[in-house]
Amino acid sequence: xxxxxxxxxxxxxxxxxxxxxxxxxxxxxxxxxxxxxxxxxxxxxxxxxxxxxxxxxxxxxxxxxxxxxxxxxxxxxxxxxxxxxxxxxxxxxxxxxxxxxxxxxxxxxxxxxxxxxxxxxxxxxxxxxxxxxxxxxxxxxxxxxxxxxxxxxxxxxxxxxxxxxxxxxxxxxxxxxxxxxxxxxxxxxxxxxxxxxxxxxxxxxxxxxxxxxxxxxxxxxxxxxxxxxxxxxxxxxxxxxxxxxxxxxxxxxxxxxxxxxxxxxxxxxxxxxxxxxxxxxxxxxxxxxxxxxxxxxxxxxxxxxxxxxxxxxxxxxxxxxxxxxxxxxxxxxxxxxxxxxxxxxxxxxxxxxxxxxxxxxxxxxxxxxxxxxxxxxxxxxxxxxxxxxxxxxxxxxxxxxxxxxxxxxxxxxxxxxxxxxxxxxxxxxxxxxxxxxxxxxxxxxxxxxxxxxxxxxxxxxxxxxxxxxxxxxxxxxxxxxxxxxxxxxxxxxxxxx
Amino acid sequence: xxxxxxxxxxxxxxxxxxxxxxxxxxxxxxxxxxxxxxxxxxxxxxxxxxxxxxxxxxxxxxxxxxxxxxxxxxxxxxxxxxxxxxxxxxxxxxxxxxxxxxxxxxxxxxxxxxxxxxxxxxxxxxxxxxxxxxxxxxxxxxxxxxxxxxxxxxxxxxxxxxxxxxxxxxxxxxxxxxxxxxxxxxxxxxxxxxxxxxxxxxxxxxxxxxxxxxxxxxxxxxxxxxxxxxxxxxxxxxxxxxxxxxx
Numbered sequence: 208x209x210x211x212x213x214x215x216x217x218x219x220x221x222x223x224x225x226x227x228x229x230x231x232x233x234x235x236x237x238x239x240x241x242x243x244x245x246x247x248x249x250x251x252x253x254x255x256x257x258x259x260x261x262x263x264x265x266x267x268x269x270x271x272x273x274x275x276x277x278x279x280x281x282x283x284x285x286x287x288x289x290x291x292x293x294x295x296x297x298x299x300x301x302x303x304x305x306x307x308x309x310x311x312x313x314x315x316x317x318x319x320x321x322x323x324x325x326x327x328x329x330x331x332x333x334x335x336x337x338x339x340x341x342x343x344x345x346x347x348x349x350x351x352x353x354x355x356x357x358x359x360x361x362x363x364x365x366x367x368x369x370x371x372x373x374x375x376x377x378x379x380x381x382x383x384x385x386x387x388x389x390x391x392x393x394x395x396x397x398x399x400x401x402x403x404x405x406x407x408x409x410x411x412x413x414x415x416x417x418x419x420x421x422x423x424x425x426x427x428x429x430x431x432x433x434x435x436x437x438x439x440x441x442x443x444x445x446x447x448x449x450x451x452x453x454x455x456x457x458x459x460x461x462x463x464x465x466x467x468x469x470x471x472x473x474x475x476x477x478x479x480x481x482x483x484x485x486x487x488x489x490x491x492x493x494x495x496x497x498x499x500x501x502x503x504x505x506x507x508x509x510x511x512x513x514x515x516x517x518x519x520x521x522x523x524x525x526x527x528x529x530x531x532x533x534x535x536x537x538x539x540x541x542x543x544x545x546x547x548x549x550x551x552x553x554x555x556x557x558x559x560x561x562x563x564x565x566x567x568x569x570x571x572x573x574x575x576x577x578x579x580x581x582x583x584x585x586x587x588x589x590x591x592x593x594x595x596x597x598x599x600x601x602x603x604x605x606x607x608x609x610x611x612x613x614x615x616x617x618x619x620x621x622x623x624x625x626x627x628x629x630x631x632x633x634x635x636x637x638x639x640x641x642x643x644x645x646x647x648x649x650x651x652x653x654x655x656x657x658x659x660x661x662x663x664x665x666x667x668x669x670x671x672x673x674x675x676x677x678x679x680x681x682x683x684x685x686x687x688x689x690x691x692x693x694x695x696x697x698x699x700x701x702x703x704x
Numbered sequence: 705x706x707x708x709x710x711x712x713x714x715x716x717x718x719x720x721x722x723x724x725x726x727x728x729x730x731x732x733x734x735x736x737x738x739x740x741x742x743x744x745x746x747x748x749x750x751x752x753x754x755x756x757x758x759x760x761x762x763x764x765x766x767x768x769x770x771x772x773x774x775x776x777x778x779x780x781x782x783x784x785x786x787x788x789x790x791x792x793x794x795x796x797x798x799x800x801x802x803x804x805x806x807x808x809x810x811x812x813x814x815x816x817x818x819x820x821x822x823x824x825x826x827x828x829x830x831x832x833x834x835x836x837x838x839x840x841x842x843x844x845x846x847x848x849x850x851x852x853x854x855x856x857x858x859x860x861x862x863x864x865x866x867x868x869x870x871x872x873x874x875x876x877x878x879x880x881x882x883x884x885x886x887x888x889x890x891x892x893x894x895x896x897x898x899x900x901x902x903x904x905x906x907x908x909x910x911x912x913x914x915x916x917x918x919x920x921x922x923x924x925x926x927x928x929x930x931x932x933x934x935x936x937x938x939x940x941x942x943x944x945x946x947x948x949x950x951x
Contacts, residue, residue, distance in 0.1 A: 227871065242886060498889040502882050509874035516870065520784055612780060612869035613722075616773045619877055624769070627881050630888055632762060634744055669888065 211540070214531055218544040222514060231510040232548045235503035235594065239556030242499030243564045250490075250572035261490070261574040263482050264331035264454070266351040271576070273414075274330045274351075275454035275477020277462030278323070280408030281446050286375050289322055289407050292387065293339050294367040295438040296320060300416055301431030310434075314341035317480075317663045318413035319348075320437030320473065322372045324379050325406050326398075330454045335396040336410065336479065337370045337381035341435070345370070346661070347381040349396035351481050354661040357383050357393040369441075377401050387441065408448065411437045411462065411475035417665055432476050434462075439471040480662045482576075484671065490574030492655045493586060494671040496564030500590055500653065503556060504623055507549045507594050511601035512614035514545050519609045524704045534699050538606060542599045542692065549598035553591035561587050578655045585677060589652030592681055596688050597622055600646060603691035607698050621687070622646040635667050639674040646687045648673075651680025709795055709804040716787075717778055717808055726774040730816040730852075731823070734767030738824035742831045757844045757914040760828025764848050765909070767820060768855045772876045775809045775859035780869030788951050798946040806860050806939065813856040817849040840914035847911030847928055854928070854935045855880070858904065861938025865945045879934070880905040897921045904934040 222228050252261035266272040283289070300313040321338030335349035337357075345357030345368060362368050369384040380395040417430030450464035454477055462475035484492050518524040531537050561583050565575045578586070600622070605614040625647035629638035642648050651673035658666050666672040673680060717723050741762040745754055782788040795801050825845055828834045835841070858879075863872035883903030890896045900906040900921035908931030911924040922930065 227868075245886070245890075495889055498886060501885050502878060505874050505878045505882075509870050513868075513870050610869075611784070612773060612777050612873055615870045615873045616769070619873070620769070623877070623881065624766070627885060631884050632741070632765065637744060 211536065214536055214540040215544060217527075217530070218540045222510075222544055222548060225517075228510050228513060229548075231506045232552045235506040235510075235549070236552040236556035238502040238506065239497070239499040239553070239590075240559045242502060243496040243556075243560030244567050250568075250574060252569075252572045252574050254572040263574075266331055266481070267333045268350065268352065270352060271482040272331055272351040273454075273478040273480050273482050274332075275452070276319075276410045276412035276479055277450065277464065277473055277475030278325075278328060278406070278408060278410050278453045279448050279450045279464045279471060279473055280325075280328070280406040281448055282404050283324070283374065283407040284404045286373075287407070288371060288373045289324075290369065290371045290387075290441070290443045291322055291409060291439050292367050292369050292441040293320060293362050293437055293439055294364050296339055296341065296362045296435065298341070298413055298433060298435040300433050314435060315413050315416050315433040315663070316340070316342040317478070317661065318411075318433065318435035319346075319479065320411040320435060320439075320475075321370050321409070322381075323408065323410045323479075324372050324374055324401075326401055327406055328451065328453050333398045333401060334479070335372065335379035335381070335398060337372055337383065337393055338410075339368050339370070339437070341413075343661075345383045345393060347393040347396070348479070348661065349379065349398065351479065352659065353396065354659075355381075355394035357381075358391070372407070374401075374405065374407075409437075409439050409442070409464075409471055409473050410479075411435050411473040412477045412479055413475065414478035414480070414663065417663075434474060434476050436472060436474040439473065440469050442469065442471065445469070478662070481657070481659050483659065483662050483664050484576050484656045490576055491568070492576045492671050493561055493565055493578050493583065494653050494655045495575075496560045496568065497557060497586065497590055497653050499556070499560070500553075500593065500650075501623065501626060503553065503594060504597055505619065507552070507598045508601040508618040508623070509615055511545045511549070511598040512605045512611055512618060515541060515602050515605035516609055516611040516614055519704075520611070528704055535696055538692070538696055538699055542602055545598045545602055546595040550591045550595035553594035554587060557587040557590035576656065582655050586653055586655060589677060589681060593649045593652055593684070596649065596681070596684050597646070600684070600688040600691055603688060603695040606695035607691070622649075622684070626650055629668050635665065638668050642668055642680075643674050644683070646684045648675055648680040649684035651675045652677045706800065706804070709800055710807060712791075712795070713801075713804045713808040716782075717812065720777075720781065722777060722781075723774060723812075726770055726777070727812060727816050730767050730770045730774065730813070731820045733770055734763035734817075734820040735823045735827065736763065737766040738763030739827045742828050745832065755913055755915045756828055756832045756834040757825070757841045758912045760824050760832065760834060761821065761844060761848050761912045763820070763824055764852065764912070765905070767817075768852060768880060768905070769877060771813050771816075771852050771855050772859040772880070773873055774813070775856040776863040776869050776872045776876065778805060778809050779860055779863035780867070780872055783867045783951075784869060792951050798951075799943055802860075802864060802939070802943055802946055806857055809856050809860050810853050813853050814849060817852040821845050821848045821852075838914070843924065844912045844914055847924060850928060851908045851911060851931060854908065854931045855904075857935040858931075858938045861935065861940070861942040864942025865938065867945070879903075901927075901930065904931045907931060 263271040264274050298314040299310040302309050318341040319338040323336035325334035326332040337347045339362045344359035347355040369387045371382040373380045381393040382390040384390045413433040413435035416433045452461045465472045568575050601618040604617050608614045625641040625645040629641050654673045656671045859876045862876050866872050887896050887899040907922050907927035910920050910922050910927030
């Protein structure tokens with residue numbers, strides 16, 4: 208009776224034949240689905256007839272982008288160079304909560320102003336740009352997702368910055384200078400298929416501002432549109448310029464240009480960047496639909512804890528060990544059985560929610576960021592693994608503690624509580640710290656939103672951004688489970704049952 | 705007779721080392737979590753944007769988990785060892801036993817909370833510009849003690865109804881913690897408000913608010929009433945199960 212197959216079968220029979228246990232596993236899947244399909248969010252996308260659907264512009268690589276800015280442009284045929292000097296960058300930020308409503312002076316960290324070469328004025332078209340920013344120095348950016356850092360430091364009348372863009376075939380090269388004579392190359396971009404006639408010129412844009420706050424026990428954020436004003440001169444070559452706002456500027460000031468001799472004062476709002484979700488972005492992600500995982504975990508923890516502690520309570524453990532004296536095998540078989548059951552429950556629950564939950568949200572007018580098929584598979588398998596490894600962790604704690612109440616409490620405190628605290632009351636710094644070191648780090652496997660360093664957003668766990676990479680987070684939980692299982696094995700072998 | 709039942713329940717609770725440790729843990733965890741939160745709250749500018757009394761009492765959210773465990777173990781322990789049959793042989797009036805158990809647990813929780821809650825506020829007084837004499841602050845303090853007592857009763861009722869410590873702890877902590885997480889995910893303000901009004905934790909903890917009372921999903925005392933209703937429902941379920949089923 209020591210074949211591993213028979214041992215697994217014996218443990219599976221134990222799990223299967225206690226109605227409360229198998230019920231608990233099924234309940235885990237049921238709550239994940241139930242909470243995931245709860246139509247608790249409402250949006251306005253597509254709720255007011257045709258034309259009200261939310262559609263984000265798509266960039267050259269197929270990604271969703273923001274493309275709103277004020278553009279002072281003229282056509283450029285074939286190869287050419289444009290040079291400008293920036294002498295000032297000022298702006299407006301939304302008022303803080305508690306302050307009178309309105310704006311306060313200040314430049315958003317990623318406010319941008321400079322030169323751009325763009326495939327026409329169509330939203331989402333290819334571009335390359337060199338710019339000064341609010342607090343990230345000179346940058347070269349192209350096609351929304353690429354970002355190269357130039358020299359740091361702000362711009363002022365006493366420390367102006369010269370910028371230059373050179374187009375040569377499909378390649379655009381950016382350079383900067385302190386004095387207009389000694390030039391440093393910032394970087395170059397390859398824009399395949401750039402037409403021979405492009406639009407070149409000055410631009411200014413300033414993104415949605417968001418800052419997290421912690422008040423009355425709930426973390427949240429405030430923010431709003433911002434505005435930037437840049438002063439340019441020494442524009443070469445000069446010519447007939449057209450000023451226009453690119454992109455749908457609803458909700459943000461449209462911007463303008465004022466010209467006085469060779470001096471251009473350009474004001475703009477918006478962003479030329481990949482689109483993100485969260486406080487500074489729009490919509491939500493598939494991750495949102497998996498919030499029921501938290502409840503499913505509680506059910507799985509209770510079942511896994513009882514799966515081992517009930518044997519001690521009833522004395523069944525002595526029968527089990529009489530039948531299979533190799534204690535390591537008994538523990539392994541239990542871990543495999545309870546882990547597999549939890550995995551199956553998680554897989555079923557998450558698969559339903561990831562496919563149907565998005566539809567419910569979209570039906571309610573909420574903008575849900577599309578995730579790739581690969582990401583969706585990772586969310587489903589990751590959620591299943593999260594449940595499975597948590598079950599093994601709870602089992603290991605149970606093997607050490609041997610008391611059901613203490614086991615459930617300990618498992619809830621190490622995994623569920625850090626997640627809860629991080630999501631509701633803790634400031635972002637403390638929340639991210641908890642989500643790095645505690646077993647709750649594994650919730651990172653459910654992240655579906657992408658973060659970009661060149662888009663400033665709070666990127667908090669509440670918005671679906673976790674501090675660790677998906678599989679790294681799961682590995683943290685795996686490490687905890689392995690340590691607990693190791694300790695359980697030592698105790699299980701060294702102590703009387 | 706009733707005095708003897710109380711005395712018996714008190715002896716059972718007092719002589720289990722686990723419950724003594726849990727009482728210590730209620731105080732220690734509540735105060736520690738509060739001190740950590742207060743220390744992390746930056747109020748250097750003098751004008752504090754946060755509700756200071758509520759911030760100082762953050763630890764109650766953690767302490768309630770230990771209170772729930774303490775109360776569940778007081779009931780569930782008897783079922784797991786079979787002691788409950790001895791108890792009912794000595795005292796066949798089961799509802800009286802439940803009442804005595806609830807009374808003893810409440811007394812212990814109130815005693816622990818009466819140490820922990822003032823200690824939390826004292827920490828807030830030392831590190832934040834919080835004055836302790838204000839009416840709303842006193843209401844927050846008294847309400848927090850009552851809230852913890854109600855969570856104890858909720859746990860006693862649940863454990864009596866399900867007769868198993870692990871399941872009862874899962875259910876009670878689930879009831880407490882699930883609503884705030886789900887409410888966080890729900891952005892529709894109407895749904896969110898209803899969830900926060902219904903949940904035993906968020907409604908009850910409204911009693912801790914001392915500023916922006918108009919923004920609360922439910923009034924302070926009314927909120928505590930919701931928690932009391934949950935506790936009463938759990939006790940009723942426990943009492944019915946006791947009356948109708950074999951022990």
